[in-house]
Amino acid sequence: MLKGFFHVPKAVNEPVKSYAPNSPEKAAVLAAYKKMWNEKIDVPLYIGSEEIRTGNTRNMTAPHDHQHVVGTYHLAEKSHVEKAIANALESRTRWANMAWEQRAAIFLKAAELIAGPYRAKINAATMIAQSKNIFQAEIDASCELIDFLRYNVEFMTQIYNDQPKSDSAVWNRLEYRPLEGFIYAITPFNFTAIAANLPASAAMMGNVVVWKPSDSQVFSAKVIIDVFKEAGLPDGVINVVFGDAQMISETIFASRDFAGVHFTGSTHVFKDIWKTIGGNIHHYKTYPRIVGETGGKDFVLAHPSADVSQVVANTLRGAFEFQGQKCSAASRAYFPKSLWPAIKEEMGKELASMKMGSPEDFSNFITAVIHEGSFDKLVSYIEQAKKDTDAEIIFGGNYDKSKGYFVEPTVILASNPKYTTMETELFGPVLTVYIYEDAKWNETLKLVDETSEYALTGAVFSQDRYAIEEATVALQNAAGNFYVNDKPTGAVVGMQPFGGARASGTNDKAGSALNLLRWVSPRTIKETFVTPRDYRYPFLGE
Template sequence: MTTKQSAAAFQNEPFTDFSAEVNKQEMEAALRKVKGELGRDYPLWIGAVKVMTEDKIVSINPGDLDEVVGRVSKATQDLAEKAMQAALLAFNSWKKVPAVERAEYLFKAAKLMRERKHEFSAFMVYEAGKNWGEADADTAEAIDFLEYYAREMIRLSETNLHRPLTKLAGENNRLDYIPLGVGITIPPWNFPLAICVGMTAAAIVCGNTVLLKPASVTPVIAHKFVELMEEVGLPAGVINFVPGSGSEIGDYLTSHPQTRFISFTGSKEVGLRINELAAKTAEGQIWIKRVIAEMGGKDGIVVDETANVEEAAKAIVVSAFGFQGQKCSAGSRAFVAAAVYDQVVDRVRELTQQLSIGLPEKNFQAGPVSDLGAYNKILDYIEIGKGEGRLIAGGAKAEGNGYYIQPTVFVDVDCKARIMQEEIFGPVLAIGKAADYQDAIAQFNDTEFGLTGSFFSQDEDQIAYALEEMHCGNLYINRKCTGALVGVHPFGGFNMSGTDSKAGGHDYLLLFTQAKLSSRKQS
């Protein structure tokens, strides 16, 4: 791929239509291929050295607990320190590689990932419990991030050509965006390829080197990404792969004096701890560490008196139960104006009860939740919900040799209830009645989070009110509150939802760079 081609206009990767027989057969072939690779052992990557440790993270298929997806070597503090030194060494040369050349590695990786799209998706079917459509969207987003950030880096490197500084007679001035240094990337398990790729690619294309600490629930798919980057020729040490315990190596690396930034996506509690640790200056540290954090949400859909009831109900169900509600953007709350409340509730119940539950490999609509900890936590919240609202769907475990839970709906729930306020991260929806659209928006805003939201209405004045008053980072009108597309819907939220770092947006790479002005007097 030439630089001219690389700098062409960005276009999102299309989703696969699995109703087409040829696509269905290709996905089934990929699942068979990947199934034959399950149960393998995977090493750490420290510079150019692959390290196999005795202690391993065992990745289990959450939809079939008898199936081991892989055994991934687990880093100790000593190995994490070696990875840090490898990253520091690699940074000395990587930061000098021209931006266009760094971008080419991402373009090459995107090309290979596109060619093997179904294989990457198949690993997430087995490891993350995603059905075909959810896995395919995850892989498509990963491809989008690679290409979008590559083009953004080229754009930033040409800033002086396209957005020149104000001229001053007798001086030549330019502004360059230079890398920060060594960073720690800590992606989540729910988008184990897309967000892992996006966070890591953004950091390295800017000239930084990273220590990638994947989520312990989904380390195999992260390893597949690192393998891909080696295949495209990325220099050793630019990405160092160090799975391990958050309390052992996560805290250690966050507190390390040579860590320049931490890029994190996950829970509010972990994000706040990272922010606290990063704020403390370690001995020998000569900078203020930068934290880029997306920490979850308690998102909701508001339905006013004029809304299309059918479209609103469909959006509520898709937003609440897509990937079992395990999205930081999931619509786990709905606030409905009294005039249409009963109609919306009845239709939501009908649509929820129609969802099929089963093995992701067989492409059921609803699959398992991530692991035993999440399974028990969600079931506990369902019991809490039975005391806070009226149960109209689900409310129990579902059949299967995995972490299956029925999609669950509670109605007549007060906005102060725990299931309205606390992030459950599972297939649990709470619906509350509002007097009117203004009351519904006030209830929507009554949360410590502020990530995504939707407003359903056919009244332009009420839509204008919602656009002004609903406090969240991504607000959608008359559509679901999940499904942000790279470059189309820059993603990030307010308050306890994080640092409002807009992933997939024009300002995102600035978080991984620092601006350096050079001024030269003309002779």
């Protein structure tokens, strides 16, 4: 083993490229998009050193052109999941014993591969697979993923550097061991960065992983796999399986060596996972770590002192970027009666300027929602709002799935502050607005806090510092990420650790050392230099 106290490169946030007309990055990503659009890839299971093609496949299509097939992926059977577990456990000893700086180098190299030769490819894959416009792809698949990899390496060294006090007679040391067993990573469709970070953060701390990406994200997950392989991640450290989520999870949770789950997805699924783990608790070798970031019903609250243009611009960004398919997306808004006419007028103008279509056309701000199930769910709520007497669609409300799953940015005005779409997570481009009386600011704070079961993100807009303080205190449990005069989306790794509580998850703060601490099991080592040879203490001299 090498000798030395090594220092990793200082983590810096990756600059976001502009993709302006005639820029080299725009040309590169469009060329990558066209190439990947016209190819058909075949994605196997990755178990140990093997690429397994089961022959039982599903097509991968683009949400904005759902008849266009860009590839297929192979579905696992139970035996493949069991094999993935076995390969992970077989790889564990060597990986866990690898010097931390060697693990760090792998993920630092992965960050540089994404920053350079893979940037256009991973962005294009995210545009195709998840229908993100180029800016949303850039801040996710490139910048946030690079930031996760760089900062997690730095956080890892900070954790290892946190040591207990010693004195001349006793040397106390704290060893941060990987968990005993394997980690199960379940990742969502909406962020390529999250899909990579959930398995990678656990692996970085010396753990082995079985990773199940979302069926709707396999196309860009393949690029992540390619990057990790080129970066030198050993076979068996992260094993990748696709297919029936229930079967895969049941097989994983039945293993005595299951040591933890890293999850991002729906609240309902996460609660079922927690229940299953609890039911199996007597079977496990150790208490599994349960880390999850789940749903959100995120709010924008404007005080009567707020700047109207700031409120409108940031509400529209927060609600409709990536078609509202972010757990942090603004989906309920509370505006004061005195500002509503101006807000409504400006909102209408701005919404009318938003273009919708394929992400290949850089003039499109809005693209498609992820799949037909999501489309149909959103349409059902929109149609119900058209019928209900306590709600009115004031902007949008149109949709079309003939070519792609397109839902127009829709704003519902609710006279009932507990109307269904004020409380229910829709995960799409639907914002519900409630107008409150200016004099009822304090009552509205209470309403915001009590309306939703979730507590992920929220934003307050005000030019009155007393009002900002009142909102910050009153809403302290309503959002794990709270924004003042900014949209409730766009947390940056290393700057705004991300996560919420209540039904929004375990609040283990991705993008900080707090998350990495969940993937280690500390061991205290006390070494005494001069050991006593007599059991008698001085008080026995009486």
